[in-house]
Amino acid sequence: MTRSLFAAVLVATTAIFPLAAARAGQAPGMVSQPDVPVSHRDRVYAAEQFSNTVSVTDPADNRLLGVIRLGDPQPGNLSPLYRGQVLVHGMGFSPDHKTLAVVSIGTNAVSFIDTATNTVKHTTYVGRAPHEAFYTPDGREVWVTVRGEDYVAVLDGKTFEETGRIKTPAGPGMQIFSPDGKYGYICSSFNPETLVVSVADHQVVGRVKQASPFCPNIAATPDGKQVWFTLKDVGKTQVFDARPPFDLIKTLDTGPITNHVNFAATAGGTFAYVTIGGLNEVKVFRTDTFEPVATVPVGNLPHGVWPSGDGSRVYVGLENADALAAIDTSTNRVVATVPIGQAPQAIAYVPNAVPDGDGTANLQPLGTAGDTAHLALGAVGEGGAAGADGAGGRDAKPASSVTLFSQGLTQVLQASVTGLEPKTGYVLALSDRPDGKGKLEPLTAFTTNPAGAAIVNTVGPIRQIVQGPAKDDRRYLTIASGTADQPGEPVQLQLP
Incomplete structure (x- = not known):
C-alpha cells in the first residue's frame, strides 16, 4: 500500500476506530506507530497564564477557533470568593486524545477538559504550585509535578483522584514517559538531579546529574532511545540515554532562557526543536549526531513546542507575542502565525481530538485576552x-x-x-x-x-x-x- 493511500485509509477509519491513531509516530508516542496527517479534526491547545485561558486552534488552516476560559484576569481573581483558576500554565493529554490535563499554578489545580465539548469535566486540587501533568502511555495514571513541594502527585486516569505520591528532590519540574510506558523521567527545577522512576511500582531506578538546578522541560524521543531536558538558568540542553544505566550523552549550549524541547520524526531523521526565549529563536538539532541544522526566528519569547501528528509541522507558543508559530519541518521556516491568549506556556498538538462535528461548542471569543x-x-x-x-x-x-x-x-x-x-x-x-x-x-x-x-x-x-x-x-x-x-x-x- 502506498503512503498516500495508507494516509487516506487512516483518515477514513479514525472516526470509527479512534484508538488506531491514539498516539501518532511522534512524541510522546512511538516512532513505529503510524503518522496522522494534519486535518480539521486535530487541535493545537495553549495554556495562557495571564488571561487564564486555553486557546483552541485548528491546524488545518491555522485558525483560532476560540478559548476555554478557566478563570478571570485581575482584579476579578483577587476576590476571596473567586472560584476560577490563576496562572494557567501546564498541559498534557490522554492517550485516547479525549482529555486535556491543564495545570494552574496559582490555584494548585489540574483541570480535565473534554476535547470534544471544550468543557471542564473535573478539577483536582493538589499541593503547592504544580507545574506540569501528563498521562502514562496506558492512560491509567496522571503524574503531576508539584514543584512547590517535593513529590509527584499520582492521579487515577479515570476518576482523577489522587492515589499516591512519588517522593523527589524539592521542586520537581516536569515528567515525561518512555514511549513504551516503562519509565517516567522527572527533572528538577530546584535541584541538579533528574530521577528515573519505574512506572509499574513507582520506584526510583536511576538518577541523572543536571548541569544546573533549573530544568523546566523534558521530552523523550519517539524511538525510545534518548531523553532531552532543558536548563533555563544556564542556557543549556542535556541528553541522556533513555535506557539503563541512563548515562549522560551530550550537553549542548543552546542560549539564554532555553525553554522547551520536542521532536519531529521525518523522512530525513528525527530532529530536536529547542525554544530559546532570550534569542527569539528555535534551534534544530539532529538526534543522531547532535549537529545543529537550522535556527528559526519565530517571534518574542518562544516557550512551549509540540509536533503535529505527522511531523510535518512544529508549533511554538510565543509567550511575549501572544501567538502560535507554525514551522514547516521540511524547510524549517515559519509558515503561519496565529493570535492566541496572553503569555502561552505549555502547548499540545492533539491529533484527532474532535472525531465528529466542528468542535467549537462552548468556546468563547478571544476578547480582552488579545x-x-x-x-x-x-x-x-x-x-x-x-x-x-x-x-x-x-x-x-x-x-x-x-x-x-x-x-x-x-x-x-x-x-x-x-x-x-x-x-x-x-x-x-x-x-x-x-x-x-x-x-x-x-x-x-x-x-x-x-x-x-x-x-x-x-x-x-x-x-x-x-x-x-x-x-x-x-x-x-x-x-x-x-x-x-x-x-x-x-x-x-x-x-x-
Whole structure:
C-alpha cells in the first residue's frame, strides 16, 4: 500500500476506530506507530497564564477557533470568593486524545477538559504550585509535578483522584514517559538531579546529574532511545540515554532562557526543536549526531513546542507575542502565525481530538485576552544609547522584549531580559527622561541568571504612561544596575 493511500485509509477509519491513531509516530508516542496527517479534526491547545485561558486552534488552516476560559484576569481573581483558576500554565493529554490535563499554578489545580465539548469535566486540587501533568502511555495514571513541594502527585486516569505520591528532590519540574510506558523521567527545577522512576511500582531506578538546578522541560524521543531536558538558568540542553544505566550523552549550549524541547520524526531523521526565549529563536538539532541544522526566528519569547501528528509541522507558543508559530519541518521556516491568549506556556498538538462535528461548542471569543502592547529595550552604548532627542535610535537592536498584558485598567508587564551581567542585581524602573538619567521610579528588582538573562514581572497602569507622545507625565522603561533602594546607572533604555 502506498503512503498516500495508507494516509487516506487512516483518515477514513479514525472516526470509527479512534484508538488506531491514539498516539501518532511522534512524541510522546512511538516512532513505529503510524503518522496522522494534519486535518480539521486535530487541535493545537495553549495554556495562557495571564488571561487564564486555553486557546483552541485548528491546524488545518491555522485558525483560532476560540478559548476555554478557566478563570478571570485581575482584579476579578483577587476576590476571596473567586472560584476560577490563576496562572494557567501546564498541559498534557490522554492517550485516547479525549482529555486535556491543564495545570494552574496559582490555584494548585489540574483541570480535565473534554476535547470534544471544550468543557471542564473535573478539577483536582493538589499541593503547592504544580507545574506540569501528563498521562502514562496506558492512560491509567496522571503524574503531576508539584514543584512547590517535593513529590509527584499520582492521579487515577479515570476518576482523577489522587492515589499516591512519588517522593523527589524539592521542586520537581516536569515528567515525561518512555514511549513504551516503562519509565517516567522527572527533572528538577530546584535541584541538579533528574530521577528515573519505574512506572509499574513507582520506584526510583536511576538518577541523572543536571548541569544546573533549573530544568523546566523534558521530552523523550519517539524511538525510545534518548531523553532531552532543558536548563533555563544556564542556557543549556542535556541528553541522556533513555535506557539503563541512563548515562549522560551530550550537553549542548543552546542560549539564554532555553525553554522547551520536542521532536519531529521525518523522512530525513528525527530532529530536536529547542525554544530559546532570550534569542527569539528555535534551534534544530539532529538526534543522531547532535549537529545543529537550522535556527528559526519565530517571534518574542518562544516557550512551549509540540509536533503535529505527522511531523510535518512544529508549533511554538510565543509567550511575549501572544501567538502560535507554525514551522514547516521540511524547510524549517515559519509558515503561519496565529493570535492566541496572553503569555502561552505549555502547548499540545492533539491529533484527532474532535472525531465528529466542528468542535467549537462552548468556546468563547478571544476578547480582552488579545489586548496587549509590545515594547523593546536596547543596550546603552550599543544602539540603545540616547540620540539627539534623548531616545534610543530607531536602528537600535533590542536586547529585551517587553509585553503589557491588559487586565483592565492595569497590565501585567513581562520582560524577557537578556544581555546583562550574570548573577547580578538590576532594577526595572520608570525614568522621567528617555536617556534613563533622570529620576528613577523602581518597579521591581531582579537578579540575572548565570546566562545574564531573566524573566521579570510587575503589575500596574504602565501602558498609559510609557506610550504615546512625550508630555510632562510621560515615563520611559529603563533597566538600571543596583537595587530598588539604590538604583545605579541605566544599562538598557526603552526604544521608540
